[in-house]
Amino acid sequence: MGFSAKTTYGLQALMELADVQSSGELLQVSEIAARQAIPERYLEQMMTSLRRSGFVRSVRGARGGYSLSRPAAQICLADVIACLDGTAEQPDPAQGSNELQVILALGEELRLRRDQLLTSTTLSDLLTERDARLQAQAMYFI
Numbered sequence: 001m002g003f004s005a006k007t008t009y010g011l012q013a014l015m016e017l018a019d020v021q022s023s024g025e026l027l028q029v030s031e032i033a034a035r036q037a038i039p040e041r042y043l044e045q046m047m048t049s050l051r052r053s054g055f056v057r058s059v060r061g062a063r064g065g066y067s068l069s070r071p072a073a074q075i076c077l078a079d080v081i082a083c084l085d086g087t088a089e090q091p092d093p094a095q096g097s098n099e100l101q102v103i104l105a106l107g108e109e110l111r112l113r114r115d116q117l118l119t120s121t122t123l124s125d126l127l128t129e130r131d132a133r134l135q136a137q138a139m140y141f142i
Contacts, residue, residue, distance in 0.1 A: 013036065029047055032066075078119040
């Protein structure tokens with residue numbers, strides 16, 4: 001139960017923007033795509049969705065680009081995933097066999113736990129985890 005490619009790419013792009021947020025720097029889609037090995041056209045579509053949902057803002061022009069519209073600590077992953085992937089409809093557990101009802105109940109429990117984790121995790125938390133991994137790698141090479 002991982003993430004779709006669209007969500008993975010979207011989160012990578014948002015992490016890039018969060019990384020430069022304190023400097024006020026704008027990043028262009030081509031920069032983000034090159035840094036994260038994301039197809040540029042695909043990333044453009046995702047950035048449009050993220051802009052429409054209020055996660056990022058864009059500035060037009062030669063010096064334009066994207067930035068986060070609010071602090072990374074205020075962007076929860078559940079909201080980003082809902083923006084990029086939407087929400088899946090669940091079948092009615094009252095329909096079908098007892099076996100199907102048991103399986104659907106388990107699926108619902110998984111969904112609830114996943115939603116709790118994603119709602120409590122922010123973009124800032126991802127950056128903290130990334131930085132911890134980078135520090136651990138740097139210490140390993142010393």
